[in-house]
Amino acid sequence: MPQLDEVLSVTKTVEEKLMAKMEEVQAQIQCASTAKDTVAKIAEEFRTFRQLVYQMLGLLRNQIHECSKQVDAVETRHRRKALVINGIVEAEGEDCGKLIxxxxxxxxxxxxxxxxxxxxxxxxxxxxDHCRPILVHFNNIQTKASVWRLKTKLKGSPVSMKEFLTRCRQAVFGRHGNTLECGPVGLRTASSQSRLLMGSGTR
Known part of the structure; x- marks a missing residue:
């Protein structure tokens, strides 16, 4: 992926600049005298070096963050036709398609x-100890949406269903509770897009 190549390029640049600056500072330290002006110069060089490190690491973090967002978006598009169904009794030699x-x-x-x-x-x-969930990929998003709209009919039964969310989006639900209402915050999913509904009505 282009984003990953960009991250690798930035990482290589960071490494090269760090190594070059470290060698330069190391050489100055080895040749330093006890003169105050020399010590002050080295101290200033080190501060500049440290600032460079912080800037480059910040750039790297931003690149990785953007890359992660892109990967999450790709995974979400791949999962948008899928649902995970829990609570269906498991049997040897079963036909999952027929069960679903x-x-x-x-x-x-x-x-x-x-x-x-x-x-x-x-x-x-x-x-x-427990039956494994079943991952179902539907042929189109319309069928998946029809199934998802009727999920409340399963209320009171041992069977439940949930969106096949990415790890990042699942973590949001894990923190706030995978419920329709959770205190001042409401949680919704639509076509695998997670939405947080705040008490003020903002999303």
Whole structure:
């Protein structure tokens, strides 16, 4: 990706400048006399060097931040047709696609066909203590949206669903609670876009 190449380029530039300046300061220290003007000069050089380091590290942090935002956006676009469904009992030799279709057609009354689901599988390793969630990729965003709108019909059952959010966006929900209302802050998702609704009504 171009953003990653840019980060690597900035990192290389930082390393080269740091090494050159460190060698220069080291040489001055080795040749320094006890004269006050020499000590003052070296001190000034070091302050300049330190300022350069801070500036370059700040630039690097900004580049990494922008790169992370780009990667998160790409991942979010890839996940926008997917949902994670929890609470479906797991059995050996099961057909996840059939399980999901049965759930959506009987519990949510959707009448979907097998072709509506692009892929479907359990997440994580087998655990005897609990059933693993199922990741469902739908063929189009409209089908995913139809399923998501009817999720409240699952209330009171052991089955629940959530957006397939990226780690960054999931962390936001982890901090505030994946609920519709959370004190002064409301949380919503729409097409995998996380929104924080503040008490003032701002987003």
């Amino acid at each position: 279709l049965d759930l959506l057609n009987h519990k949510l009354s959707l009448g979907l066909e097998q072709s509506s689901i692009k892929s479907c599988h359990r997440l994580g390793g087998i655990n005897k």
